Structure formats: structure tokens, C-alpha cells
Amino acid sequence: MKIAIASGKGGTGKTTLAVNLALRAAETMPVALLDLDVEEPNGGIFIQAEIVEQRTMHRLVPEWDEASCTLCGKCADVCRFNAILKLGKKIIVMPELCHSCHACSELCPAGALPMRETVLGKLRHYRLGKLDFVESKLEIGVEMASPLIGQTIGYAESRCPGKSYVFRDCPPGTSCAVMDATKDADFVILVTEPTPFGLHDLGLAVETMRHLGKPMAVVINRMGIGNDDVLRYCESERLPVWGKFPNRREIAELYSRGELIYPQVEAFRRELDSILQQLESLPRQP
Amino acid sequence: MKIAFTTNGTDWDARIDPRFGRTDYLLFYDEDSKTMSSVDNREIINVEHGAGPKTAQKIFDNGAQVLITGNGPGGNAARILDQMELKIYVGAGGMTVREAYNAYLNNQLKQGVNNA
Amino acid sequence: MKEIVIISGKGGTGKTSVAAALAYTVPRVVMADCDVDAADLHLILKPVVQSSEDFYSGVRAEIDAQSCVGCGKCEEICRFGAISHESGKFSVDKLDCEGCGYCQLICPAKAISLPEQKVGQCFISDTRFACRLIHAKLGIGADNSGKLVAKVKKEARQEATRTGMDYILVDGSPGIGCPVISSLSGADFVLLVTEPTLSGLNDLNRVWQLTARFQIPAGCIINKADLNPQVTAQIKDFLTQQGIRHLDDLPYDEDFSQAITLGKCLPEINPGKWKTRFANLWQGITKELK
Numbered sequence: 001m002k003i004a005i006a007s008g009k010g011g012t013g014k015t016t017l018a019v020n021l022a023l024r025a026a027e028t029m030p031v032a033l034l035d036l037d038v039e040e041p042n043g044g045i046f047i048q049a050e051i052v053e054q055r056t057m058h059r060l061v062p063e064w065d066e067a068s069c070t071l072c073g074k075c076a077d078v079c080r081f082n083a084i085l086k087l088g089k090k091i092i093v094m095p096e097l098c099h100s101c102h103a104c105s106e107l108c109p110a111g112a113l114p115m116r117e118t119v120l121g122k123l124r125h126y127r128l129g130k131l132d133f134v135e136s137k138l139e140i141g142v143e144m145a146s147p148l149i150g151q152t153i154g155y156a157e158s159r160c161p162g163k164s165y166v167f168r169d170c171p172p173g174t175s176c177a178v179m180d181a182t183k184d185a186d187f188v189i190l191v192t193e194p195t196p197f198g199l200h201d202l203g204l205a206v207e208t209m210r211h212l213g214k215p216m217a218v219v220i221n222r223m224g225i226g227n228d229d230v231l232r233y234c235e236s237e238r239l240p241v242w243g244k245f246p247n248r249r250e251i252a253e254l255y256s257r258g259e260l261i262y263p264q265v266e267a268f269r270r271e272l273d274s275i276l277q278q279l280e281s282l283p284r285q286p
Numbered sequence: 287m288k289i290a291f292t293t294n295g296t297d298w299d300a301r302i303d304p305r306f307g308r309t310d311y312l313l314f315y316d317e318d319s320k321t322m323s324s325v326d327n328r329e330i331i332n333v334e335h336g337a338g339p340k341t342a343q344k345i346f347d348n349g350a351q352v353l354i355t356g357n358g359p360g361g362n363a364a365r366i367l368d369q370m371e372l373k374i375y376v377g378a379g380g381m382t383v384r385e386a387y388n389a390y391l392n393n394q395l396k397q398g399v400n401n402a
Numbered sequence: 403m404k405e406i407v408i409i410s411g412k413g414g415t416g417k418t419s420v421a422a423a424l425a426y427t428v429p430r431v432v433m434a435d436c437d438v439d440a441a442d443l444h445l446i447l448k449p450v451v452q453s454s455e456d457f458y459s460g461v462r463a464e465i466d467a468q469s470c471v472g473c474g475k476c477e478e479i480c481r482f483g484a485i486s487h488e489s490g491k492f493s494v495d496k497l498d499c500e501g502c503g504y505c506q507l508i509c510p511a512k513a514i515s516l517p518e519q520k521v522g523q524c525f526i527s528d529t530r531f532a533c534r535l536i537h538a539k540l541g542i543g544a545d546n547s548g549k550l551v552a553k554v555k556k557e558a559r560q561e562a563t564r565t566g567m568d569y570i571l572v573d574g575s576p577g578i579g580c581p582v583i584s585s586l587s588g589a590d591f592v593l594l595v596t597e598p599t600l601s602g603l604n605d606l607n608r609v610w611q612l613t614a615r616f617q618i619p620a621g622c623i624i625n626k627a628d629l630n631p632q633v634t635a636q637i638k639d640f641l642t643q644q645g646i647r648h649l650d651d652l653p654y655d656e657d658f659s660q661a662i663t664l665g666k667c668l669p670e671i672n673p674g675k676w677k678t679r680f681a682n683l684w685q686g687i688t689k690e691l692k
Contacts, residue, residue: 009440010576011414015601039577040412040608042601080461080503082336085366087346092369094362097336101481101502140611143335143579172413172576173439175545179497195662197418197442204440211542225659249629249654256599256630305588308552331556334459334549335580357616360583364615376617379588396617 002166003279004185006209007192008201010172013221013245014191016255018169019046020262024272026131029164034156035135036181037171038121038148044135045258049128053159057136058117059147061095062105069112075104096142120148123155132160145177153184165279174208182209187282188216189242189275194226199233206237219275222247242278243271287317289390290350291383292341296324302386304356304379307338307363313383314348323348338363346370354378354386358398374398403562404691405555407589409574409582409613410596411605413440416625417595419658421573422446422667425533427680430568433529434558435537436585437573438522438546446667449527449535457524457538459549461501461516463494469513476505476514497543519544524553526561534561546575548584555588578612586613591691592620594646598633606637610644619690620646623683627651649686650679 005018015037022033035043062075062084069091076086083097084104095118105113121138136152138145149171156166170181182188188209192202202218209216217240220230224247234241245251246267254261262269292309293300303309312325325344330337342363345353353372356379358364367374375395378386389395408424410417421443425433435443463484465476470492477485477492484498485505496519506514521544527535536558538550558570572589575581586592592613596606606622613620622641627634634651641648661671668676 009413009442011412039579040601040605042412042604045600045604078503078507080501082333082340085339085343087343087366087369090369092339092366094336094339094365096362097339099500099502101500101504102479103502103504103507106479106504107507138578140578140608145579174540174542175439176543179543183497193659195659196445196665197662200442200445201440208542222659225656226663247659252626252629252654256597256602256626256633258600303588304590308548308584308587331549331552334547337548337552357586357588357618360587361615379590 001164001187001282001284002168002185004168004170004182004188006170006178006182006188006190006205007172008174008203008205009197012191012193012198014172015042015169016261017189017191017219017221018167019043020260020268021272021275022131022133022167023047023260024262024269025165025276026129030130030162032132032134032156032160032163032166033169034152034166035169036149036152037169038136038138038145038152039171041135041137043133043169044124046260047126047128047133049126049131049133051124052127053125055123057120057123057148057151059120059144060100060115061098061118062093062113063116064091064093065112065114068110070110072109075108075113078103078107100147120144123152125159132163134160145171146180149177149180174204178208179212182214183212185214188214190216190218191221192218192230193222194220194228194230196229198226199230202230202233206239217242217278219243219245221245243275245271287352288348288350289315289317289352289354289387290345290348291315291386292355293383298382298384300383302354302356302378302381302383306355306357306359307341309341312341312344312348314350315387336362339366342366342370345372354390354395356380403568403570404590405570405572405588406591406593406687407572407574407585408593408595409585409609410576410594411578411609412602413576415595415597415602416652416658418442418573419661419668420595420623421571423669423676423680424571424684425529426531426667426669427684428569428571431533432558432562432567432570433533433535434554434570434572435535436551436554436575436581438538438540438550439576441537441539443573444535444537446662446665447529447531447535448665449525449529449537451525451527454523454525456520457522457550457553458518459521459544459547460519461503462496462499462519463501463503463505464515464517465492465494466513466515467491469511471511471513473510475508475510479504479508522550524557526557534565536561546581548580551575551581551584578608582609582612586616586618589618591687592618593687594620594622596622596624596637597626598624598630598637600633603633603637603640607640614644621649621687621690622646623650623652625652626654629654647690650683
């Protein structure tokens with residue numbers, strides 16, 4: 001079962017929940033955790049595990065073959081992403097701007113722009129007991145989060161089969177990258193805070209997930225700060241609230257040191273276990 | 287020598303636009319013929335991504351050998367400019383074109399780094 | 403006129419709280435919210451929209467059923483799996499279409515158009531404070547882009563010129579992509595807001611790699627500095643190494659969430675504690691602006 005853990009904004013405790021939930025679950029069953037926040041993956045900070053595999057991830061971009069080029073300039077004309085420039089007698093390809101649509105390559109009359117692999121980022125696969133943890137990180141300056149997210153999901157599907165749960169730590173926000181990370185998920189857990197910021201961003205996330213037709217539940221972090229508006233919102237929108245994590249400085253300190261929360265804070269562990277129970281009660285896909 | 291400036295206007299009193307890719311205008315001063323020409327770059331506001339390379343193309347098409355700008359180009363633009371054998375000077379943001387040109391003549395501008 | 407951009411790399415470091423407090427503190431300022439994905443500044447500034455404009459960005463393919471001859475070439479060449487057909491009728495899934503236009507180029511019947519997409523709105527608003535706010539709202543699945551950030555900043559610049567303001571304060575975009583580059587472009591000063599967590603340090607490092615290219619003077623605030631003195635020290639070392647001015651350490655303080663809950667900024671809810679602090683911070687920044 002694929003469980004996406006998402007939030008309307010960054011810094012609400014999405015990674016904290018994903019990591020702790022996955023490790024707690026892995027005490028009793030086989031699970032995988034994917035860090036799909038590929039611009040800023042931080043799940044790895046909290047998990048000390050043995051590395052199983054490391055891969056450089058690629059995608060295809062055109063490469064200029066000077067010898068066969070007739071300098072007609074069609075490639076630069078057809079590219080809508082400004083990824084190809086014709087400077088005098090040179091054709092310059094900018095992989096960072098290329099969307100890999102293949103138009104320039106396939107429409108080049110001289111076949112002078114064959115598609116070649118370029119680096120997207122790095123994938124690392126770790127194992128700790130029953131947990132497989134896969135994280136991908138974009139190269140600095142590479143903006144193509146979507147293909148890396150897709151490939152990371154694909155990798156995990158083939159390399160980590162037979163898991164009770166595959167948890168996905170999604171990118172924050174409501175952008176295309178979030179859609180990529182959630183569109184084939186079976187269930188979405190939205191993490192928020194009981195403040196007006198949290199409520200506002202939760203609203204955006206709920207709207208996005210409804211657009212995708214996803215069943216979802218809400219987890220409220222730092223309960224005790226703010227007010228009851230998030231709870232009231234969930235009630236009126238008929239969104240189940242699966243967990244309420246207390247606001248404690250102790251938790252923030254553990255997080256800051258890259259430590260797990262549930263082994264040391266009992267109240268946190270209780271909430272995690274109740275979330276796992278709720279997950280167990282979800283209808284299973286055939 | 288032909289010098290390109292990123293500017294918000296079309297004469298010597300225009301200010302240097304600190305932005306490279308999304309500059310409003312490009313101003314070219316030809317030191318040999320002592321003539322000035324300009325390119326209106328304001329349609330760049332319609333470009334979602336890749337404004338830098340697009341502006342670099344215009345500098346190339348106008349045959350400049352020196353570029354005077356403000357913050358310095360971002361990674362993509364820097365890569366293109368690198369291919370053009372162009373000398374880049376930064377830190378002129380907010381100066382008038384005249385001031386920036388004088389600063390350049392007196393070696394008071396920082397040479398831009400192409401670290402793409 | 404000087405432009406200051408506030409960025410953090412990571413979410414949840416208190417960037418918007420700092421931006422709101424500065425909106426209250428800085429005289430003669432226009433605020434620009436370029437954190438369009440999670441635009442929260444308006445929850446504190448409570449803008450009243452004065453004017454708005456639709457924002458168009460990117461194109462998506464559209465197939466005209468009348469002229470389509472059903473040859474299927476478009477579906478064949480689309481690398482994004484955005485085109486499919488059902489009982490001979492071809493259609494585009496807008497969520498998957500990247501707007502590359504390849505299908506339009508090869509369509510023998512010229513049945514494909516690429517209309518620009520209305521993806522959101524851009525607003526100029528009055529706020530509770532003396533400043534005006536330029537902000538934007540994006541529709542579902544629409545991505546922030548260099549174009550949108552440039553638009554918001556351009557409106558802010560025009561507003562500042564029109565009303566004779568001295569400063570533009572930009573709540574910058576998160577992440578390390580094109581929107582951040584666009585946020586930084588043309589700025590006079592970068593204000594980094596970070597927190598002493600390993601993730602905070604990680605993300606500060608990544609966003610700085612990008613920022614350093616622009617050679618813009620930069621300063622840093624370490625929020626919740628007392629949460630982890632060890633990482634705070636590591637951040638300070640990093641700042642020294644990189645030539646970033648360390649501006650202030652803010653404590654881990656429930657006032658932050660309290661202020662957000664009340665829809666106010668820090669100097670408003672506890673003037674004794676925060677008013678001078680942010681005034682000093684602002685003074686520190688103006689010094690760097692020479």
C-alpha cells in the first residue's frame with residue numbers, strides 16, 4: 001500500500017512523521033520509505049543504515065554533433081524552453097532547461113542532435129532491518145524534479161517489492177512535483193500545524209488532493225500552539241484526524257540533532273501507533 | 287570594441303539594470319564608431335524559464351565583446367556567455383550608463399566569474 | 403531604492419515571521435511575496451486588494467476535434483504520455499502535458515493549438531501596516547516560475563517608484579530552483595533565515611551554493627538558536643567561511659506561533675521583547691546596504 005505523506009507548506013513536520021512512522025512500522029513488518037522531496041531531501045539525516053546501492057540517475061537530453069550539423073537552426077526554433085541556442089556556428093544545449101521532449105532531436109533534418117544521458121541526481125538505497133529507505137537528491141542547478149521523482153518511485157517498485165507499506169515523504173506545496181509524488185498513492189496523510197498558516201496551507205493541500213481524488217487523513221503537529229480552527233476545519237470538511245502530536249521543546253531538540261522521536265517520547269509513540277492502527281483498518285486493494 | 291550594458295533605458299543617463307536575463311533593455315556602445323544602439327528586451331517578462339540564455343543570444347547577435355551589468359548572470363546565462371568569449375564586468379547596478387562606462391575605463395568594476 | 407530578499411532554503415524556519423516583523427519595522431517599504439507556493443504573509447498583513455491581474459504562464463496542447471484526422475501521430479511522439487484516445491477521439495491530459503509543442507509541429511491536420519494557461523492572479527493590496535503588498539495566488543498544480551516571481555517583483559518595483567518608497571522587501575521562494583534565482587536577480591541584499599537543525603544547515607548550504615553565484619552581499623539570522631547550540635556553532639563557522647554576515651540569533655520562543663495565531667507580527671504582540679530587536683536587526687541590514 002502506497003501512503004503519501006504531504007503538507008501544504010514546508011516545516012510542518014512531514015519528514016519527522018514519515019521517518020518515525022516508517023521505522024516504527026518496520027519493527028513489525030516490511031516497509032519502504034521514499035524521500036521524494038528531491039530538492040531538499042532530509043530523511044537520511046535521521047536514518048543510520050547500511051547502504052545497499054547508490055545510483056546516478058539520468059535522463060535524455062540532446063547532444064550536438066558538430067560534424068553532421070548543417071546549422072539550419074531548426075532545433076533552436078522548435079525548442080519552447082530556450083534550451084537550445086544557435087550562436088553563430090555553434091549550437092549550444094542547456095540540459096538544465098531541457099524537458100526531454102525529443103522534438104529537436106527527432107525533427108533535426110541532419111540527425112545532428114542525438115539524445116544522450118545527462119545526470120539528474122543521485123539515488124541512495126539503504127536497509128535497516130525490515131526497512132528499505134530510498135532517497136534521491138537533485139544535482140544543484142537541475143530543476144527537473146518530476147523525472148527524478150518518477151524514476152525513484154519506479155526504482156522502489158522493482159527493488160523493494162512485497163512491502164506492507166511504502167511511505168512517501170513528498171515535496172512541500174501544491175506544485176507539479178507534489179502531484180507526481182502523490183498521483184498513484186493509495187492514501188494521503190496531510191501534516192499540518194494548528195495555526196492560521198497551517199490551516200491556510202492545509203486548505204490548499206486538501207484542494208489539490210481532492211482534485212486528484214485521493215482519500216486522506218490529517219495529522220496535527222505541535223498540538224497546543226495556536227487554536228482549534230484546524231480541528232473545526234477538519235470536522236466540517238469530514239477529514240479524519242489521525243493523530244495529534246504534542247508541542248514539546250524536547251521534540252524540537254531531538255529533531256535538531258537528527259534523532260528519532262518515538263523511542264524517547266512516549267506521547268509521540270502512542271500517536272504513531274494509533275496512526276498505524278488506522279492504516280491497518282484501511283480497505284486493502286485486491 | 288563593442289560594449290553591452292543591461293539597462294532600464296536607451297541613453298547615457300539610463301541606469302544599469304542589476305538583472306542580467308530579465309533586464310529591460312540592452313544598450314550597445316561601439317567605441318570605434320562612437321555610436322550607440324539599443325534592444326528592447328521587455329518582452330522577456332513573458333518567458334517562464336531561460337530568460338538568461340535568451341538575453342545572452344541578443345548580446346551575441348549584436349556582436350559585443352564586453353558586458354557591463356549588475357549582479358552577474360545566473361548559471362545558465364553564464365554558460366552561454368562563456369562560449370562567447372565575452373569579458374564580463376559586474377557590480378554596476380544602479381549606476382548610470384555613463385558612470386558605469388567610466389568605472390569600466392578606470393578598472394573600477396569587478397570582473398564577473400563564470401563558475402557555471 | 404534597495405531590494406532585500408529573504409530566503410531560507412528549508413520551510414518552517416520562521417522566514418515569513420521575520421518578513422512580517424520587518425514589514426512592520428521598516429519605513430517606506432513595499433512588500434513582495436514571492437513564496438507563492440505557500441504564500442502566508444497575507445495572513446498577517448491582511449491585505450485589501452486594490453487591483454488584480456490574471457496571470458498567464460506556459461502553454462498546454464489542445465486538440466480541435468473538428469480538424470483532427472485521428473492519425474495518432476501526436477500520441478506516438480508525446481514523451482509525457484499526455485495524449486490518449488478513446489473511440490477515435492484524441493485528447494490531452496493537461497496535468498501531464500509539458501507544453502513542449504512537439505505534437506503541434508508534427509500534426510498533419512494542424513488540429514493542435516497551444517493556448518496560454520491562466521494559472522493564477524497577481525494582486526496589489528493595501529495592508530494593516532503602512533506598506534503595500536504585492537502578492538499572487540496560483541491554481542492547483544500550477545508551478546511557481548521565474549516568470550511569476552519576476553512579475554511580482556516588477557510590480558513591486560513600479561509601486562515603490564510610483565509612491566517614492568526606499569525599500570522593497572521580498573519574501574523569497576523556497577527550494578533551489580528557477581524561482582529562487584529569479585527572486586535573487588537584481589537584489590541588493592540577501593537575508594538568510596535558518597534554524598540550527600541538521601536539515602536547516604543542509605538546506606542553507608544548498609541554497610547558498612546558488613546564491614553565491616550572484617555576488618550579492620548577504621546576512622543571516624539563526625532562528626531558534628538555543629535549540630541546538632552545537633549546530634548553531636556549526637552554522638556560524640559556515641557563515642564566517644562564506645563571508646556571510648551573522649546578523650542575529652533569535653531564541654526558540656512560543657511567541658512565534660502565538661503571533662501567527664493572533665494574525666499579528668512579533669513586535670505587535672510583545673513590543674518589549676521584539677520591537678527593539680527588529681529595529682536593531684534592520685539597522686544591521688541598512689549598514690550592509692552601504
